[in-house]
Amino acid sequence: MLEKTFAPQEHEARLYSEWEQRGLFACDPQSPAPPFTIMMPPPNVTGSLHMGHALNHTLQDVLIRYYRRNNRDALWQPGMDHAGIATQMVVERNLAAEGTSRTALGRQQFLDRVWSWKEESGGSIVNQLRRLGTSPDWPRERFTMDEGLNAAVRKVFVDLHKKGLIYKDQRLVNWDPKLRTAISDLEVEQREIKGHLWHFRYPLADDPDSFITVATTRPETMLGDTGVAVHPDDARYRPLIGKFVTLPLVGRRIPIVADEYADPEQGSGAVKITPAHDFNDFEVGRRQSLETINIFDNEARINDAAPEKYVGMDRFDARKAIVADLEAGGFLEKIEDHVHMVPYGDRGGVPIEPWLTDQWYCDAATLAKPAIEAVESGRTKFVPANWAKTYFEWMRNIQPWCISRQLWWGHQIPAWYGPDGTVFVEETEDAAAAAARMHYGGNQTLVRDEDVLDTWFSSALWPFSTLGWPEETPELARYYPGDVLVTGFDIIFFWVARMMMMGLHVMDDVPFRTVYIHALVRDEKGQKMSKSKGNVMDPLDIADRYGADALRFTLISFAAQGRDVKMSEQRVEGYRNFATKLWNAARYCQMNGVRVDPAFDPASARLPVNRWIIGKAAEMAHQASLSLEQFRFNDSAGAIYHFTWGTFCDWYLEFTKPILNGSDQAAAAETRAVTAWVLDQILHNLNPHMPFITEVLWESTGDRDRMLISAPWPEYPDNGYGDGDVGAEIEWVVRLVSSIRTIRSEMNVPPSARIPVFLRGASDETRRLLESHSQLILSLARASAVTADDEVDTSGCAQAIVGEATIVLPLADVIDLDQERARLSKEISRAEAEMGKLSGKLQNEQFLAKAPEAVVEEQRERLADATALRDRLRSALDGINPT
Structure with missing residues (x-):
């Protein structure tokens, strides 16, 4: 039996360890399934998880989990960036605390210290990503300074130099005089x-x-x-x-x-x-x-x-x-x-x-031409599409790329100088020495260039160097080019564009087919998070308090294309409540004998309410999957959320209580099977978004031969089990009961009060539906009776329209109508005053010119909320006939 409440801390570490130990994140180069590749933007080895990382990696994880279960051989290639300046500064600070410096140690000893720091302290962000539930193929993890990537960097540098695309020049650079x-x-x-x-x-x-x-x-x-x-x-x-x-x-x-x-x-x-x-x-x-x-x-x-x-x-x-x-x-x-x-x-x-200085440069303008054409022709697409304009603007005005840095930590430039300054660019020192002998006619002492390469140079090779290039590996042949890159807009030029340039030059193909650009994570007021403002939210702290699933689902739910994510603890708490709602629903199902029957065929259901929920479940699944495939993450989360909370928990489970408690055993058995099947569809579709709670519930709701993370994605017939007539019938009941509940809520009718419900002007079909579902309506609407009556006296009644009929609720004996009219009028006046204040502000040109965009957007949202409230209150007031 499921525990009374879901405690994420009791399950997350256990499940993640089991997923890893079973190798369930791994790709399979020998698989006959078509590949699906995501290259992880490598976080800095010095980095720690912030909310932007949490959004970026959650979205990648949703995609990889979805396609992994959709019969794709999915590779999510992980790794870390050596972060030249950042890492060198960390180690130099450590040395200063010891009373020494890198210059005192010398280059080789200093580099030994950096590698030692990297092994002991670097890369904590990898464990933080695990805490978030991300599922890359960890055994394939690469580091931009590992030997394989170093070989790739040297080969590309030498190749570009021999083609005249890398050269030395004296130009202005951004010079940091502190770091030199x-x-x-x-x-x-x-x-x-x-x-x-x-x-x-x-x-x-x-x-x-x-x-x-x-x-x-x-x-x-x-x-x-x-x-x-x-x-x-x-x-x-x-x-x-x-x-x-x-x-x-x-x-x-x-x-x-x-x-x-x-x-x-x-x-x-x-x-x-x-x-x-x-x-x-x-x-x-x-x-x-x-x-x-x-x-x-x-x-x-x-x-x-x-x-x-x-x-x-x-x-x-x-x-x-x-x-x-x-x-x-x-x-x-x-x-x-x-x-x-x-x-x-x-x-x-x-x-x-x-500062004017001699540096190594890459001829970015030449490399940019095929990269521009690749996006123009659609070989690589940006989502949202407007980011292509940013890409084109930068690429069409590109300047020579300064690729050298005056650091010790990084890929040392493979260039050696002879006694007269002649430079020999080769992949190895032996090759440089051989070239020097040819040039000088004998051996000469060569001195290697002390500079290292810009971190972005090695990162630009990431999509193919991580797959084994320059070797012709099976992984390179299978997983390049990648399917999608998920990244932020701020590195479109610095990383995305450079990967495009290098991928096309080296591999003669784009590095990825789609670039999905996600927005910023801001605070609940739309402000950028910063330590100085005191509005930074620590994703690990949030995950510890509310669970990784709640954090993930919050980020996904607000990841609408082209809109920044407004993050607040209250929103995370709300989605934690969603997890609780699902957990309670699963417990209720368990207590009512609901358990998965692998032999159950949804098409065999006969009861209208069961046929309705099956169709709605398939509709939800279609919408959720289609949204993911179109990178509309928030729409996918929204479809699952509204179906689970509203359609399944609030309506279907209530609809079926009389059936489960009734005397018709065949109807009860069918309903248990349908309930189990629908709950399974929720778990399947929610799993990429909330992997932990869905895995726990999957374990408890049936006899399983595998974990949910590796279960095949469900398939549905073309018509999605749709039954238009049955669907329309049940939807009518939902609308009727919803309207009655709204009237009761707006009129402050006590929950315990049972009042009669009348329908005026009901058609023969509506009368049939009323009779067929009267017991259900009586129960869900807390009604003492439900009757079709065209002669009912409407004085002292609240009214609303459903279809062609008018709902009439006698309230004179339940509430003080005059007092209620006064209350509603007062609330309407208050809402209209707020609307006037907000409208005035939004019509003020000075406010619009000076206020940050996030503040203006917040005011628009408040105006929309106030207007909607006013309209609901007016509708409620209009529904009360004068006595």
Whole structure:
């Protein structure tokens, strides 16, 4: 017998261990079934589970569980990313606590320490994913730094280099002066800073008493200025184009150039150009053939390319000194308060510098062309489709990809330098040495490039490197390309696009057929979760309190395409209550002798109520499955939820109580068999969403030869056991009873009060239905009698329409009608006042312009709720005839 309540903590660990031990998550490369592949976005080895991870991996798990049971050889390929900067920082902090550093250890000893940390402490997120109930093929887990993936990285790098698609160049990069490495755009966060805008006068070289004024938020970079730009159509400066100014404090003559980058409406309309320290200026400098002067070292201190006075100064100390010197020299025109965005490194926590340096680059523009075409032609589709626009926008404007990082933890670049600087790019040191002998005519000492590759480079190879490439493995032939990638919109460019580029280049095929982009998980008010706001929800804490199933089902239920997930503990509690409802229903079935009969044929059912529920169950299953296949996760969850709670628990089980307690043994036996079959369909369809409670109930409701996780997915006939006439008949009873219950609820009729129910204007068919189901209606509607009567006196009655008939409920002797009218009128006025307040706010253009989108959406939802409430109250009031 089932326990009185479902205690998730007593079952989850046991079931998960059993699933793993039996190998029920495994794919089978020898299977005759068609494959279905999902590549797990590899979480960082330093990571811990947050609500975004919980959503992403839950959605993947729902898909893999569904297709695994639908006769597909399903591979969910797991793994972790080495997370270059993040991991190196963790280990460096540990070393600092010990009083040492990576430089003190040296490269090899430091790397040994990182590997040791990874084995002992890294990858805790994998166990956290297990806690969530996810079911990847864990024995196939890969790591972006394991030897197989390292071989793949080296081979791709060498291949691209030999084809001219990887090269070394001097360009601007995002430089983190604290970590002393280039970082990707994804690792840069923009912060709003209250700063200043300094206006400086640059004297004309041939007329020192005349000036051109420029404005800047970064005075320290003026030491590297090599030009001043004005718009070619700006009449104020047209006579100055081609002339020179003398750079204050430095004395360098720099030209005034015409470039459309200068905005006549901004500041003075003239802008200083510092090609070595601003991305836009760098492009202007290239167009205008301006000199590029780097005035920072790798820690953002002034280097010896600047006047001696400032050499060695930190950039912010130099800023103060330069402003003071410009003011003393009469070059400072004014200082304005100015709020602007400053880029910070998300790991180092300091402002990044656009810095000119030699780095390795990948020719992303060439690689992007086939990746663009693949999405244009539909070989890979985005869901929702609008994300393809984002993909195209990024890919069609793609810049060279800086793939080198000045770290020690990562894939070391397979490049060796000879004594004269000649570079030899090969997969191994021996191959590089052989190439050097050919070049020099003898042995030479080679020095390997110290840089490592951007983490995204190895991640870009994930869909095929994890399957054994560059070896021709059975897994590679069978599971590439994948069927679907589930990921967030924030890494469409950084990861999705790069996998597309590399997959097409290396494998000559797209890495996945569908990219499903899920939204953000926000708090219940629609705000982004952040520690500073104090609104972060820990998924593990939620799972501990309410069970993993409740957490999963909440995330799935709100995962509507194109809409962010609004998460709250109350919503999780609500779906925990859904699990309780299902558990109680299963207990009720068990107590009434309901047990699965494997030989039962649903098509053999004869009782109308049983034929009705069988058809509704098949309809639910069809809708739930179709929704999953179309990535409408919330619709799948909704179909199961409403059928289980409403149709099965609230209606069918109530409908069948008289049958189970009656004297007709054949009817009772059929009803028990149907109840067991329908409960089974609920467990089958709910299983991918809530794997734990469904597995427990599956164990207890029949003699099973396998666990639910591996049971074949149920099949239904084309008509889904549908019987339109029977369905319409029972649905009429549901509508009638629902209408009566609504009237009782809205009118505050005491639950214990049994009142007569009359139907006016009932057709012959309605009268037949009323007679056929009178006992059921009496019971469920708490009615003392139910009668078709066209002459009933309607004074003091509440009324509602069902079909062609009017329901009439005499209430004068049960409630105070005048008091009820007054109450309803007051509630209507209150709802209309709320509607007016909300409508006014939503019609206020200033509110709409300034309020965050989430706040505006919340106000719209509140207005819709208030309107619906007003309409229900009006309907209730209109239903009371005047006495």
